Amino acid sequence: MDTSISFKLKVWRQANAHAEGRFETYEMRDIPTDTSFLEMMDILNEQLIEKGEEPVTFDHDCREGICGMCSLYVNGHPHGPATGATTCQLYMRRFKDGDTITVEPWRSAAFPVIKDLMVNRNAFDQIQQAGGYVSFQTGGAQDANAIPISKDAADEAMDSATCIGCGACVAACKNGSAMLFLSAKVSQFALLPQGRAEAKRRVKAMLAKMDELGFGNCTNTGACAAECPKNIKLSNIARLNREFLCAKCSD
């Protein structure tokens, strides 16, 4: 078995938010299959710098799949062809010798391109700021078992809380909808008694902020959940709808 591959890399280059973007093709030679996708991008950038060209700008940080910073729409998949993994957890052994690999930024009106493959995901921060938290009255910590929580609810809330806010759901959605992200952020509190106190205000405020920022409407296509690197489930969206309808009905 080959331990290194050569392939064509088609990368989206865009000088800034207002410039016209285009694809640039680079020949990548003898890349070890143990290289991660982002390391491969680093190798490309080293080569570009050596040639005196502008390196490709892309987001990355922890490189262990927990920070939600890396993005990249690789060969038609947000975070590439691997399932349940971020781009930084994607390795070149997923690709074959002679492949053409197309790398695009997230494309959504709410996530404008800053440069090349880097997009502005500040809209997610704004949605979080609208209500994605629990207001605490500080004081002495109460006994650990004062509020009983079922194992099912705790597990479900934990699963929802694993959303890293990378924006793959928006990138995958044909409508550019952020419903999977929003539903995970609403669910992690809605399932727990500590979050119930502010549940109605939270769901209305966060949904209103999402709509205001120009995300699309959910059509229950399910591409978001299929492409989510953290396997956030589609049932979260049903919970979000339920929470919102109940909040509206009790107005």
Added chain:
Amino acid sequence: MWLTNSSVGRKVVMSVTGLFLVLHALMNAVAIISLEAYDAICEFLGANWYAVLGTLVLAGGFAIHIIYAFWLTLQNRKARGNNRYAVTTKPKDVEWASQNMLVLGIIVCCFLILHLVQFWAKMQLPELMGEHIMRGQDYLQATFSQWWVLPVYLIGFAALWFHISHGFWSAFQTLGTANDKWIPRWQCISKWWASIVFILFAVEAIYFTLHFTGVINC
């Protein structure tokens, strides 16, 4: 108004107005069992206040469904941005129908216009104008004795199958009545319901065509 201002509210309107075909298929089935009984239903649903009210609710729901469909699609295309992806794939969990609901809906809508011209415009409309009309089965004969009608109807029903196979479970998801257990259940019920509607309508159309073109005599 949250039914127009919020994305979830708009989808609620889509789901409620979409769930309107449930009774229609059942009334047509009567005509296979007995043409006289079908005449009786046509008589019953003439220009009575409840029939007119029913028609208005149906037509209103349908109109709102279409208006919202175009409105939501425009918003969604805008949210997608100006640059399209160069490479796109369909994840295997994603239904084909769910990505093509507007196109399927337009086919269903074209069929429906034809259907209304052939039946409603000759049955309830003249009666509302105060004219006397023929028996219900005479209109069935006038329509289904022409051979081209059947294939056109079947295309309409096929589009309807795909539209309902996604739309039905999607409506319950939007109304929040789903969870990890119920999403697969609703999806299963959705396929069944789409198939029942398709088979009922298709059998009716095939039966009427064979009956009124004289191929079968029963």
